[in-house]
Each structure stands twice: as C-alpha cells, then as structure tokens.
Amino acid sequence: MAAETGTPTTLTLKSNDDERFSVAESAAILSVTIRNMVEDGCAGGVIPLDNVDGKTLASVITYMNGISAIPGVGAAADEEKKKSFRDKFLSDMDFETLADMVLAANYLNMSCLMDAVSAKIAQVMENKPVGWVRRKFGIENDYTPEEEAAVKEEHKWTFEGVETDDDI
Amino acid sequence: MEDSLTDLPPNILTEILSRLPIKSIFVSKSACKTFLDLPSSNPYFNSLYSSHATQCLLVQFGDMYKPTRSIHLVDPEIATSSRYGERVKVNPMFRIPKYPVKYFRRFRAYGGGRNKNKFVLLNSCKGLVYFAEQTVCERSFICNPITREYVTVLDYDEEKNGQQLTMGLWLGFSEAENKYKVLRIYCTAIGRPWEVGFVQEFWAQVHVVGSSSWRDIEARPPSRYIDWDTCSVLLNETVCWLCRYPDISNFIVFFDFETEKFGEILPPPSYGVDQTLNRQSMNIGVLGGNLCVTDDTFHFDIWVMKEFGNRDSWTKEFVIDSAVHTGEPIDGPFQPLQFLKNGKILMLWNCDNLVCYDPKEKEFRFLDFGGVRTVGKVVPYTPTFVPLKESLMVDNLVVQNMPREDPYPSEDP
Numbered sequence: 001m002a003a004e005t006g007t008p009t010t011l012t013l014k015s016n017d018d019e020r021f022s023v024a025e026s027a028a029i030l031s032v033t034i035r036n037m038v039e040d041g042c043a044g045g046v047i048p049l050d051n052v053d054g055k056t057l058a059s060v061i062t063y064m065n066g067i068s069a070i071p072g073v074g075a076a077a078d079e080e081k082k083k084s085f086r087d088k089f090l091s092d093m094d095f096e097t098l099a100d101m102v103l104a105a106n107y108l109n110m111s112c113l114m115d116a117v118s119a120k121i122a123q124v125m126e127n128k129p130v131g132w133v134r135r136k137f138g139i140e141n142d143y144t145p146e147e148e149a150a151v152k153e154e155h156k157w158t159f160e161g162v163e164t165d166d167d168i
Numbered sequence: 169m170e171d172s173l174t175d176l177p178p179n180i181l182t183e184i185l186s187r188l189p190i191k192s193i194f195v196s197k198s199a200c201k202t203f204l205d206l207p208s209s210n211p212y213f214n215s216l217y218s219s220h221a222t223q224c225l226l227v228q229f230g231d232m233y234k235p236t237r238s239i240h241l242v243d244p245e246i247a248t249s250s251r252y253g254e255r256v257k258v259n260p261m262f263r264i265p266k267y268p269v270k271y272f273r274r275f276r277a278y279g280g281g282r283n284k285n286k287f288v289l290l291n292s293c294k295g296l297v298y299f300a301e302q303t304v305c306e307r308s309f310i311c312n313p314i315t316r317e318y319v320t321v322l323d324y325d326e327e328k329n330g331q332q333l334t335m336g337l338w339l340g341f342s343e344a345e346n347k348y349k350v351l352r353i354y355c356t357a358i359g360r361p362w363e364v365g366f367v368q369e370f371w372a373q374v375h376v377v378g379s380s381s382w383r384d385i386e387a388r389p390p391s392r393y394i395d396w397d398t399c400s401v402l403l404n405e406t407v408c409w410l411c412r413y414p415d416i417s418n419f420i421v422f423f424d425f426e427t428e429k430f431g432e433i434l435p436p437p438s439y440g441v442d443q444t445l446n447r448q449s450m451n452i453g454v455l456g457g458n459l460c461v462t463d464d465t466f467h468f469d470i471w472v473m474k475e476f477g478n479r480d481s482w483t484k485e486f487v488i489d490s491a492v493h494t495g496e497p498i499d500g501p502f503q504p505l506q507f508l509k510n511g512k513i514l515m516l517w518n519c520d521n522l523v524c525y526d527p528k529e530k531e532f533r534f535l536d537f538g539g540v541r542t543v544g545k546v547v548p549y550t551p552t553f554v555p556l557k558e559s560l561m562v563d564n565l566v567v568q569n570m571p572r573e574d575p576y577p578s579e580d581p
Contacts, residue, residue: 099173102180114183121173122187127246130199137173142201151198154572157241157261160193 009039012046013061019054020046027064031072032109051107056100063089063113095124095137129159174202178210189243189258190224190314190551193217207553214553218295223506226297226313226549227258227288229541235302236544237264239313244506244514247481247535248524256522256535264299266572282536289545291402293348294557295552308337308350308367310377310560311570316550317556320567322375324352324382332356335370336396338407339377340425347350348377348560349425351407353389353396374428378562387429390418401503402548403412403454403476408433409451410461419444420452420459433459436471436482454548455505455513462515464490464500470513486513486527498532505548516546 009025011034028047030037037047049057066089070081093101098121105113125133134141143151152159173181185193185206196203207213225242240258246523247256264287286302287309300308306325311318324334332354342346352373359366369388376381390411399410408422420433435444442465449465462470475481490498502523503516513525520543522535537543550581552559556567 008214089231095173096171102176102183104178106180114180118180118183119187121184125184125196126188126192128193128195133196133199138171139174139200140172141199143198148542151204155194155198157259158191 013057014046014048015052015054015057016050017054019057021057021061023061023064024068027061027068030064030068030110030112031060031156032111034108035127049108052104053100056097056104059097059101060108060110060113067112090116090120093120174200178206179212182210182213182216186213187220188243190241191221191243191246200290210243212317218550221552222509223548223550225505226261226289226292226547227537228544229537230544231434232288232302232544233286233544235286237287238262239264239289239297241313241549244508244522247522248508248512248514248533254533254535257370258537262311262316262570265309265311265318265568267301267307271299282367282460289547290336291400291407292547293339293341293402294559295550295554296339296556297547297549298337298350300337310348310556311338311557312552312554312559313570314551314553314572315555316570317567318570319377319556319560319567321350321377322377322380322382324373332371333575338400338401338402338423340402340423341405342426343405344426344431346561350375350377351423352382353426372423372430375449377560378565379391385428387423389423389430390421390432394418394421399452401452401454401459403457403459406431406476408452408459410447411451412447420461431477433473433477434479435461437479438485451501451503453515455504456504456507460485460504462504463504464497464502467497468502470498470504486525488525489530490532492530492532505546519543519546 010022011025011028013021013023013028013034015021025038029038034047052060066085067082070078070085090098098117102114102117102121105117124136128136128146133139141148170207173184176184179203185196185203188196189252190483193207197207198204207217225244227238227240227242229238230236232443239262241261244259250384267285267287269285287299288302290298290300290308292298294385295314296310297313298310306323307327308321309318310321333356334354335353338351339348340351352372352375355368355370355374355454357366357368357539361368372385372387372389373382374385386530395412396409399412401408405425406422408420410420411418416431419435422431423429424431443463446465450463452459452461454460455470455472458472458474460470460474463469468490469484470486470488471482472485473482498517501518503519505514505516508514509523511527512526515525517522517523517534520538524533524535525531
C-alpha cells in the first residue's frame, strides 16, 4: 500500500493484545517511534506496538487525532486550543490510566503527551501532604520510623503551608 | 497495569517530580526512598527542574539594625490562594550561618568596635543567595538554601585609599564568561556634608567570585542620588536602579555584569517633564522577563519595556484603578515581582506588604506578613538544585554546609 502523492495514508496500529486501529499517518507520526518504523518500511503492513495495550492505544489515538486536527504551530490561539484539548482529555483520568498513558507516551516517544501527562500528575500531587500522596499513588513507605523522622526534620520548613491530612 | 507511582521508570518520575513546586519536591522525598534519591541520582533532574521552576520570594525580617538570622520562603502560588486569607504564609527556610565575631577597625580612636554578626539579605541570582555583613565588617557570603551550602566571598577593604562607605553590593552573572561576579558601589568623601568644599564621589568595584581580588573598574556609577538599596532589580545580566533624584536625565541606570559598564535607560517617549520628575511615585520591577516601571502619579500605570534598552519599546501594559478597592487611590510605591499562573500580578507594596492584582477582574488583594515583625527585605528567588561548586565553577573556594539549626527558634538573636 504505497502512498500516492496527495493521498493521505492510513496506518494500522496493533496493540499487544491484538487489537487493531486505523489512524491517519499524519496523526500517527506524532509518535517518533511510529515515525521511525514507517521510515524503516513498516508502512505497508501493520505496525506492532508491543508495549501498549488496546485500551491505552485507543486513548492515545484519540489524543493524536485531536492534536493533529488543530492547525498551526506557535500561533497563540491554536496553542490555547491545544491546551484546552489536553486539559479536557486528561481531566477524568484516574491515576492508573494516567500511569498507562505516560508509559505509552514514553514508549511511543511522544514528547507533547509525555509533558502533558507528567504535568497533570504533578498537578494532582502538588501541595498535598505525604500521607495523601502515598495513598493516592500507591506508594509504599519504605522508611523506618526513625529514618522518616530524620528526613522530615531535615526539611522541616517544607511541611508548613502544605495542607495537613485533616484538611483533605 | 501499574499499581504504584514508584513502579514508573526513573526518567518518567523525573519528568513528574521536576514539575512540582519546591516544597512539594521535599514532601515527596519524605514519601519513600525512591523519591529521596531521585533528584541527586538523575542527571537530568536539575536542568529539568530549572526549566519548570517558578519564582518564589525570600524574606528577612527585622529592620536594618537588627536583621534576623532566619530567612523565610514564600511560595506566591500558595500564599495567594484564597485558603490563607489575608495573611501571607511564610516558612522559615534556613538560618544564616554564624560567623565569628569580628572587631572592626573603624572608629579606632574610640576603641574600635565589635560587629554583632548581623548579615543582611541582598539579592539572589540564578538560585544563589547573597548576604553581606551589616555596617563595616566587609564580610559577605553566597549560599544555596536548597543544597544548604555556602561559600565565603573575599572580604573587600573599606579602609583602602581612605575612608569608603559601601552603598551596595549585588551578585550577578556573566553568561559569556560563565562567571558569577559581585558589584560593589561605594563613595568617598572629602570634608563633611555641611562644610564648604564638600565633595562626594561614587566608585565601583567588581569581584569575580573565586578570584583573589576586588578590582576597581573604570566605569563610574552616576553621581546622582540613587536609592541603591530599595530600588534595584536584577534582570538577566544587569542590575537596574530607578533614580529617585528628580532629574530629567538618569531615569533608570543599569550595570552590565558582562561588559562591566554602566548604562542608562530613558523614560517612555510620551512622558512629559512633570511625570519624569515625579520619581517618588515610581518603582521598578521585572514581569515576564521584562523590566517594568510602576507609576502612580495620576493613576496607577505599569509600563513594560519589551526590548531592553529600546526606549520605543516601552508599552503601557496595565492601567490600574487602585481606588476600586477602598474608594481612595492607594499610594505606592509598588514593586512588580512576578506574574502568577492565573495571570495575576504580584507586587510588593511599601516594601512590606504583598498585593495581588487581577487584570481580568480588576481586583486588588492585600496580604500582609503579620504585624508583629518588621519586614526587612523581600527578594525574588528561583531555587536551584545544582550544587554550589558546579554553579560557581571555581576550585579554590571552600564550600561549607549550613548547620542544621532549628528554623523555628524561640528567639532570633
């Protein structure tokens, strides 16, 4: 299926659980990984993405389509549109979905998605107390009580002004 | 399917943590050992953090005669969130290291004196903070409050070539030479101010941090009265001062750390004579990386210089009706500090209160630091995790660690 000049090419992406998705090449090459595979001659067949499952890949494709539909690079109004698209896209995701998205962005080498999801996770974490962060993100406390007290003592100044657990 | 944030690979964790506000980074360090080590073990952390870092404020309380040893951090995004009402949340961040008490030679005829180890907060450049000893003892030091390191800067010599009076000291950076430098402006006087024939002259010296001398430079600071201390801002490689002397010339004066020369900035072309002379209602600051001037002569205007040094690039960006709050216009001076994330403008008012102005809603909010303490100095500060040795790039300076002292002392000597 060689691309003819002027005809938009569609790629088929296959997730690691064998789901297949059609996506326009112009959207798909937001992923440097996919772009490299196309340049290496995979365009004819199906592009296997071994590190992404179907559910996550579907979301990524929604993102790719949404972003590539907004024209213009650098124009302020378009940047605003891209920003509101990203905010809406990420707004309802729980932590596990966000984690899957950021891993997919990492594997697919999509810096704009990586930036957006990292920023979103950071936004959820910011100014929250330790206990809340541990619970929300499933972090195991691997400090002994003495070690933890020592670390907190060292950075005592950072614990004021951050909401206490009671506030949440 | 990942169950824990810590299961994500280190490069992703670095992307996330480096986007957190400074205090949240330290809170996350106490969550688990993975996060504790992340900033130091990942080579990209420091530069990623610097690319996302937002400006904070460092505050020293106490007046010029009794500056406190505790230095406080204000995170403007937290401080201006409505949760905390009208009181600015300050956190004691570190205490100035204790230097040995030094006897000073001046006033030898009266038996000399003993400096009580009072250091004042001067300015901050690229995450490094500069302090100098109050009055005559010539000692100063640079510290990084995040890495808790400090180096002592070479003493300058006030008694060389006769009596000198230090007007101010500023830490700056020269990109081309990749070096930190300190500017010292001092004056010498012949006679007494009330005597006939009294002559006062202003001089400048530069010390390259890590070098073995203070160098007198050819360029002379303007001799007009400048509020050296309260009206100065650091912008990239320059330090700028607003001249409070009502004079047509010398509106804003700056020193360039790279060329080591002084320069002048002219007022907006539309400024009439009256307006140019009315300096008491003006102040300078930095917003969005640009030099700006606040002027509440008639109404409250903020002029932004879009291109440094280009007089025609002065743009009246904001016209503020300060009477909207209380019915009466509010007297300044207002020093613009930074834009907040939501587009609001944070300013210092009368040197001891914060004001947050919303250009969309046209609303003012006043925040105070708490009436008990006198606000000595408020300095814009953007933290850096880069160790001092790497920042300064000099081998012959001894980097010391700031002692772990209780930042919440019951008394502040």
